[in-house]
Amino acid sequence: MTSDPQRPEARAPRGFNDRRARDVVSERAILAAVSGVYERWGFEPLETGAFEYADALGKFLPDADRPNEGVFALQDDDEQWMALRYDLTAPLARFAAQNWETLPKPFRRYAFGPVWRNEKPGPGRFREFWQCDADTVGSARPEADAEIIAMAVEGLEAAGLPTGSALIKINNRKLLNGLMSAAGVTDDGQKLAVLRAVDKLDRLGPDGVRLLLGEGRKDESGDFTKGAGLNGAAAERVLAFTAAGAGDRASTLAKLADVVGGSAEGDEGLAELAAIDAALAGLGVGADRAAFDPSVVRGLEYYTGAVFEAELLLSTLDEKGQPMRFGSIGGGGRYDDLVARFTGERTPATGFSFGVSRLASALKAAGRDLTRAARGPVVVIVFDQNRMADYFAVAQEIRAAGIPAEVYLGSSGMKAQMKYADRRLSPAAVMVGEDELAAGTVTVKDLDLGRELAAKMTDNAEWRGQRPGQQTIPRGELTAALRRILDAV
Template sequence: ANDPTRPEARAPRGFVDRRGRDVASERAILAAVSGVYERWGFEPLETGAFEYVDALGKFLPDTDRPNEGVFALTDDDDQWVALRYDLTAPLARFAAQNWESLPKPFRRYAYGPVWRNEKPGPGRFREFVQCDADTVGSSRPEADAEIIAMTVEGLEAAGLPAGSAVVKINNRKLLNGLMTAAGVASEGQKLAVLRAVDKLDRLGPDGVRLLLGEGRKDESGDFTKGAGLNAAAAERVLAFTAAGAGGRSETLTKLSDVVGGSAEGDEGLAELAAIDAALTGLGVGVDRAVFEPSVVRGLEYYTGAVFEAELLLSTLDDKGQPMRFGSIGGGGRYDDLVARFTGERTPATGFSFGVSRLAAALKASGRELASASRGPVVVIAFSPDRMADYFAVAREIRAAGIAAEVYLGSSGMRPQMKYADRRLSPAAIIVGDDELAAGTVTIKDLDLGRALAAKVTDNAEWRAERPGQQTVPRGELVAVLRAILAASGSAG
């Protein structure tokens, strides 16, 4: 059995194979979200999987082999190329390369696989699909608001019930204003403050208060050194993070008490006020988009507004415990990215979400788009010399826009029914000699059969009733199938 010449069939770590239902579910999400983006006037853009390493930038170290975090190789002209790790770096390169000919602002959406050469773990893959929308060339806060409103609409189009996701919004300038007001001097101290704030969910205000000051000991006795703020400065930071309760305008009022007066803080407040007004005009209420000063993720990268979409749906984990899905995407304003190529600051803002993560969340909460899960109608093959007739029936069903196939294995009737069941087929079609002679077809409604099988205990009663089976004239075949599909909520 252990033949050394045979390779072992195995997928590389961090790469997954996905079958029908999962593929269909992700496609349905992409189709729904793309439809929203196009209605908002964003054009699709596809770029290649590889970019030159120097064009990717961001977190690539200057080493001889630039492979940390990315999959890289040398091209035949000795230049390093790498698989893209997101869709934003290729956009920046494309915009810089084609800036003269592009309509400005340039509004584009994109989706596709991205690759990260990182250690795989639960829910962390080395290849996954992202979907982004960005506006390059507008510095107006309304451009941020539009991306946020569109994100909300896109997530709902993908199948999330209204109110089950909220976009949390912050602004890098507010944090900079806060640092000034709290007397934070060095970059190191600033990072320590950001890290402390990021742990608010986990440790609560008391734990964060310790981390803002001298430091804290955790349950295991390990000591984490704090940011070293004095008590008044620490309280100011905590007041800042607590300002998010209530409506958007209330939050702005509370924030202006904490960071108002510093030039950058006032600028951030003005931007959020403009975002609030635009969101109100777009009909996005506080149940779908809130100002949340404790959002600090990615702030090294973003230059202004920053936003994160959080799923409020509760679902059960593998052990049956309730769990929150948390963040399914994020974005913000990044005004420095195109400048890497052109030397000129070019404003840009966008949002990105992980498609598989959203698909997993929809599946776990039972909200997956219905079309994703059905198999084809199966035409049972009785007799090898009648194959042409079976194919004619399948053709007729397909012409009506319903998926169908003729069974092409070599098993008998019962295994064929089992096959149809395994495919989650809505119905199986039986065209025996009697049916062909009479111009009829027998249709077995497999959904109804499944539902009734759960209730019937007696085998004889089952055989007598033959639930969900009917013989109809051939001309009525499509109408009956449509009714079966409509009853199962997946009209073809």
């Protein structure tokens, strides 16, 4: 007697998520809304392959012999290393360099799709997730940055965020460089320490950042973090820079000029922000939706000019019901050095990117949960296996009206079929028994209303007495009745 072969354990790889209709439909709705905005602004869709040659990615590749740090890589049959893309910007740079002679310039494109990162997964951190980007390649004008910012504002609101619930915070790498010069910071390691200290401003406040700009800071556990080593005057100059963001964009520029004005690079950054301000004003984007904030430093090692970060402003709660700061829901900036990796020539570029799942979470936190759009099809209940052709005719009639529908194809009875329809999040169940067929009628049960009432009722007698949302109507009124149920949400 032979034993059964060993069966594999049914399990998903760590960091890779299975997603059912609720998540898939809500994220598709976000992408459809945002894509519509991007196309109205004249950006064309672009799709690139999941794999890029590893040397084209450039980032996350410390081991040239086997590039498996940070990316998922494999060797092609010609012994060239390929890796799954870790973002959508590196493939754009490769595409632009490869096709530059034939592209309209500037080249305006948007893209969305999955990206992969070979990093340790954790809560809310996955190895596979979806991004959505919009970029302009080939324009050095600050107005190109302003356009991306304004379009990001419109895209986030089109996705469902209420106006005023998110703010695009804008800074400029050149201002930071001017600040470093004014503060006498020339060492790259010290510059990085200053940026890391400023990045903790929201969490530690000015006093904590002041310590990190100086000798260092001991946290509540007793652990000591070495500081940037600035003297007192230089540290205060940095703090004055970060505090200049209070007020409208014009007053922020004036305060920044007092701190970094006079250095060539600082003045250049101020001029670029002034041009962005004027363009945003022309586009109708006020400081309540896009503001200058010198404390935004994340990504400044990568970006070459303007940098922006979208932050959710709404009060949100964590899984335990405690208040929490949701934080960033997207970001971008100017990256004029990326295409040059391929061509050797600096090519200006600017863009904005957001994680689709993170934006879906932000919408949920904002009370705009799109999962209700993930309702299943209308389910036609089966009473008699010999009348399947009649049930299929009913389902086809519903589909012809543009409403998703299915006939139950299991072998269970009425109670189990209704449970099936409820698990499918069906908006309604349609019942056509012998009496209905003879009378030319149908019975429709509004499952959306039933679920809503069930959540409010505790007395079964009351439930049975009201028979919520169930009606028998002429067959010719079926699709109109279903449409009313669908439109009620």
